[in-house]
Amino acid sequence: MQTFDTSTTTLPTLRRGSQLHETERRLNAVLNNASVAIFLMDDRQHCVYMNRAAELLTGFSLTEVLARDCPLHDIVHHTYPDGRPFPLEECAIDRAFPENNQERGEEVFVHKDGRFYPVGFTASPIRDDDAKIIGTIIEVRDITEEKAAAERQRLLTNELNHRVKNTLATVQSIAAQTFRGRTDDAARQMFDARMVALSNTHNVLTSQNWEAASLRSVVESALAPHALAEVDTARFDLVGPDTRLHPKVAVTLAMALHELMTNAAKYGALSVPEGRVGVHWTLERIEGGERLDLAWTETAGPTVVEPTRRGFGSRLIERQLPMEFDGSAVIAYPPGGVTCHIRIPLTALGWHGQDLVTGRATR
Template identity: 60%
Template sequence: MKTQTSAHFLLDFSDRLREIAAPRAVMMAAAELLGRYLGAIRVGYSEMEEDGVHLHIEEDWRAEGVTSVAGRHNLEGYGPDLAAAYRSGQRIAIGDFDTDARTAGKPAAEAHRALGVRGQLAVPLLKAGQLIALLFVHSAEPRRWSEEDIELVEEVAERTWAAVERARAEEALRISEAKFRTALEIGTVGAIYFDMDGLLTDANDAFLRMGGYSREDLESGRLTWQRLTPAEWMQDSERAFAELKEMGHTTPYEKEYIRKDGSRWWALFAAKLLPDGTGFEFVLDITDRKRTEERLRDTTRRLNTVLENASVAIFVMDERQHCTYMNPAAEVLTGYTLAETQGRPLHDVVHHSYPDGRPFPIEECAIDRAFPENNKEQGEEVFVHKDGSFYPIAFTASPIRDEAAKTVGTIIEVRDISSEKAAKERQTLLIGELHHRVKNMLATVQSVMNLTLRTSQNMEAFRQGMSGRLSSLARSHTLLIDNEWDGADLREIICAELEPYDDGKRLALEGATSRVPVDFAVPFAMAMHELTTNAVKYGALSVPNGRLTVSWTTERTEGGTRLHLDWVESNGPLVTPPTRRGFGSTLLERVLAGQFGGVVDVNFPPEGARVRIQAEISQGAIRANAR
């Protein structure tokens, strides 16, 4: 029963609630104080469930010997009129369930009588227009509720619920902070706590591990958490605090820290400002990532250096076979820049058409086939330069695959093989030319041997004749080889035979430089050899005072070039005409006169032999005679 005024009760009530932190304990304390003050048998809070129909009583205060009504109850059990009144926020005071017009003879009266309740005072609590709870007071006897009782219950209901909501918010915050703290302590993300001046006040274990510090270092103030220099740290601090003041948090950015041992480490940093002006930083160690990035940059620099300086053209294609990269060698090879080819199929750039102008179908492009079939292709192609010229290339096309082994592009290495092709063609030509020349040489040797055999009186003469003639052939071939089989000069051929007998007085060579083709040089050299041999054996070169004059001129004719050569001997032994035809005469007539369409006059006046040779020496004339 009441032993104090409602005003004193409310003062004691407020003092009691300030000492309680748990939401449920607040409600139970309010129920007990109110029940004892009003002399009720039961007081409690029933909270509306999410379905908006059922009320749930977690716990209620009861006088000694009174049962609890904790549990789930249907609001509509009071009847539609009372339920509607509660939903609208109306307080309901029932003096006696059996006589009150709103409950008499209805299920609500019978239900409350079964609980030993005759009177009830209920105050609904609404939030945003919705019923959220009821504070109920039960009386065992019929009771006339005074206005003071009703106002007191309403005040208690409001104060209690405000205290409950505050307690719930504080409890939720404590739980959240505890979870947050636990997550920070067991996690890998570092956390630094700072005060309103930005000074370090605490750090979690993850951050201490990152910096190589212990909890003792933190507590003793030996933890160095700023950047390398005060200026750098202040710059970051000013930026961070400016963002904190404006937005309450900072945008993440990278920052460098110092470990206890003085080494550096990198972190991704972000800060959050708390309502009380303090705050904390989140710190994620990204040192390994930074090192990986540096290694990647270094590798990229090396690779770019290789690609930029490679002599082989390199193209990189995407999954559509569009060019995404080409190195400088590729730009030189094709005549196109990367900007001109980027985003285009390589086929469209280098395969405009065949050399004869026909379009080059893409299905015949071996490079393009390297991607769809996921194969490594090697082969040769013909590319079209930007200037329209064609050139042969050798290529290797290899698929680029992702981690799932899916082909996502192609890398193509290309070499210009124009010089190789030309060298191969020259080699084929040289082999054919060598085959031809060997056959000709063997035929020449066989002819010389047969002719020498017929004109030799004995084997010793045959041996000497063959030896000299083979030496002459060797000398002429040496001349041709020295000139890379591009013919030889007449003076060089004549000097090669006469030089051993030149003492500076006996020989006179008169004629301009005149190059003769290969097919003429060999027989002409042999002719010079025979004339020299005769002059040494029988003519002007056989005596010390003998003289030999060789003069020549050339003239342009309709057939090409014609040679005029005079061989004149003097001051030698008295000459008598030979009685038989020798090798030299036969060679002059058959080869120089016959094969080269020329005329050979040989005379033997007493003062010395004279030979006049006229022959076509141009390649065109030789070919004409050959046909």
């Protein structure tokens, strides 16, 4: 059985030539200066090398680890956070040996002082000149701060969503007082439905920390209030690949789909039992990102007559989308059913604040 030389606290070596010794010295300097923890295990999964970052991470020195003469798992990864023993055979890091290259994941280590801490790891087997596996190398980093930051962001996002919902509820209350006795119930119901559509889109964005929204989730959420009321789910045909939408695109697209759906339910294909609605979309590669090409089609509904005036919904679709996103939106009224063709360039999603830093502030 081939093993690594563990007679020193530096990287194991097979011989001591001057050139080899200089190479080893430089390599040790690099590894000990690295901020990520690096562990080297033999074919028994016993640790034979750990850099300074690994010693700081675990609380154990290499000398202490070598003296234990047991798998590294039994030293830093032996217990689940709930107190249950953590068998070696259940360890994702151990499964990197002997087959998987670049095994990645997250685990919870146990510090020398007994506390638990989350880590992200990358593990790969080490092979000799004959491709025989003789050990494992693992890179590990403490992700405690990342986890805490993600939790803070989640709480802030939920609080933001809660306040937005309260604001929408306040708007609805003000509208109810304003509309009372001055307009019919249909207008009030339409206003409330638009508030609900906006609120539903906020829910989709909140689930993604307001970084982006799934295109399919936006479409399904916008149609859900009507789709759930239907016994025949075949009345809706949604076909297209998923992608991530910028929050501004998600909100405007959801409102456009809501207006189309509301019109279909009142006057179009969904106002009769046999009517159908199809929403088909494709994604086309363009310079700087993708372009969403979405078609709304109504069939088997009442004969369509083009309206003599444009309402709020038509103006939102045909004016807002092109104005905000340099896209296009065309609503047509053929006798067989209303159609709407929407094209929106989807620029690549960047990191938060990128527009300000790069001077590309959004309009």
